[in-house]
Amino acid sequence: MDCIFCKIIKGEVPSSLLYEDEYMIIIKDISPQADKHYLLIPKRHYQSIVHMSGYDAFVLAKCLRKLGELTEELGLGGGFRIASNVGENGCQSVPHLHFHILGGEKLSEKMG
Numbered sequence: 001m002d003c004i005f006c007k008i009i010k011g012e013v014p015s016s017l018l019y020e021d022e023y024m025i026i027i028k029d030i031s032p033q034a035d036k037h038y039l040l041i042p043k044r045h046y047q048s049i050v051h052m053s054g055y056d057a058f059v060l061a062k063c064l065r066k067l068g069e070l071t072e073e074l075g076l077g078g079g080f081r082i083a084s085n086v087g088e089n090g091c092q093s094v095p096h097l098h099f100h101i102l103g104g105e106k107l108s109e110k111m112g
């Protein structure tokens with residue numbers, strides 16, 4: 001499958017990897033939109049939460065909990081925002097579920 005995030009997960013495409021475990025990776029976004037802009041990417045390929053299985057839901061909960069534990073070391077101690085773009089109206093450009101994590105500065109109150 002020609003999926004850029006699957007290739008990053010397999011190590012076939014380089015990335016600035018910040019964290020990895022059996023379920024996910026966290027990398028720096030190549031085109032940052034905040035002082036800190038990371039991507040939390042579950043290793044299993046599926047397009048979005050619309051396509052997730054019960055097992056995927058379990059894994060995702062573990063990923064988000066781990067993110068909560070990593071906030072200080074990721075420089076997000078002052079707070080952050082999590083966003084996942086879904087489908088055309090959500091402007092999703094990579095069809096492999098991922099969460100944008102934005103922080104390191106005071107973010108805009110507007111989200112849309």
Ligand code: AMP
Nearest residue numbers: 004015028029030031085091092093094
């Ligand atoms: P989305 O538009 O929500 O699907 O987000 C995709 C994100 O992936 C964008 O913010 C891109 O900047 C980012 N991105 C695309 N390719 C790479 C890459 N090779 N390494 C890191 N981030 C990437």
Ligand code: ZN
Nearest residue numbers: 003006045096
């Ligand atoms: Zn993928």
